[in-house]
Amino acid sequence: MISRAALLLVVILLCTCDPAPQDITEVDYGGPLTITRDSISLTVDPAYGARLTSVTYGDRELLYVVRDSSGFTYGSTAWPSPQADWDWPPPATLDREPYTVQKVEEHSILLESREDSSGLVLQKRYRLGPDSDIGLTYWLTYNGPTTRSVAAWEVTRLPYTGRIVFFADSVRTVGDARRVVESQDSLRVIHFDERHTATTKVFADLDSVPVRYYTDGLILEKHTVVQDFYRVAPGHAPLEVYIDPPRGFVELELQGDYRKLSYGKTTTLRTKWRVVPDR
Template sequence: MTSLRAILSIIAVSLLIVSCGGGETGSEATEAIPAGPITLTGGPVSITVDPANGARITSYKYQDKEVLNQDQGNNGLMFGSTVWTGPQEDWGWPPPAAFDTKPYNVVKVRDNVYLFTSEVDPESELRLEKRVQMTEAGEVGLRYAVINESNKNVRVGAWENTRLPYGGRFEFPIGDTAWSKVDPLPLVIKDSTAVIFLDEQNTEPAKVYASLRDTAVRYVHEGLIFTKQTMITGKNQVAEGQAPLEIYFDPENGFSEYELHGGVYTLQPAQRAVMRVKWTLRKE
């Protein structure tokens, strides 16, 4: 029977907390496994994580139908789902290799639950943990922890970036603000729901920033609905210059980005900022 703790880790989606200490306790991390792509399956849904490639989520499928972008682009990185730290102005571009591309240590916590731990980024002196859990029903629980390994206070939050194909549409309960550097704003609003269509009307890259009225954001494409749930909704909860939801699209290069920010906190040494997100994938 699923434990209460396991249920709460899935239901308490995207709640950002700050707590002292390092990673998982030794009593939970029970089985070390060799590096290599790891696939978790629940019902018709599967998710694959590659510890050797920044613990990137490289595949997310309903039966045999892939929802994530698989075209790696010119730099070999514009695919799957990754995690960085916010605000972006702290590191510019590219993202810190310790988080985005370098190998992670991996530990099997129990069946369908894995913990991935990065190196310490030498510039920020931060470390990243990713905990991935799949339920029997096919719901994915993701917990990201940014850990301050320095001897000074650091203001930081987690940032999930999921690359998708260019196509379909995003739907989200828009909050009190949305903005972009392009005019007009590339979205339509119907009954308090904002919709961004990834179609031929868009000819140039653009990014939309938005606060949220509710916690569920949907991506609909080729008969599948990919939903993320987060409890961070307000612009004032995330890092300066960022938003709870960010959607980037690049028609020419054929991909889009489905981004959520966790809360931003001032971490003392050894403290962590934790972000929880729930993913579901089903037929339209």
């Protein structure tokens, strides 16, 4: 159910094609929105980049929700890739400025950013499924005068605890020189504990999904497309993991398909999260 009793429920057209949804109706809901299905609840803040500010399973929070003074490093967001196009911080229009709430259903929310100075517009849809799963879709549309090569990039902050497990053909690290990734053939494990003390970035060439994050008796599975035709932006990898022990969080990042866009064209990233007890 939707946590604000006064919300007007409207029908959302669920687009499964590449272009972004069209013919939407803008609705001003005001304030964060929370939707719940069975054991999963998620909260979206339209006023702050349509960011996921909370994902809970029962009473257990999965996301890193501590806000620093900049407000950059909490919750789950999406950016354009490659980072070389904008360095740091991320484009404010897409990452942390207000979005318009376009459509709301009992178990889904669709939001849209304003147009960034680069000509990019980002739409986000969050949908709760019947199996403790969340479907996330990001449509990145280019409205600039020439062409632009770009991908959507999902960045999820998680507490610095537990471990992540994934299969990758190869990995490389930037930062802490000590060994971060434990490997047995293509099986890779990163523990988030006292053995790491400095920031590190891991780039992994996934050969299968899901990527699994284990914490507090739960497993967060992340699924995305990993196929031969899948193109990744220069300098990036399908899976990236940023480790920041001093500040107590991890970024679990998935890259979308890197495409050259002309005016009005869209590149799409779809991910699926599933939360299950760690039995």
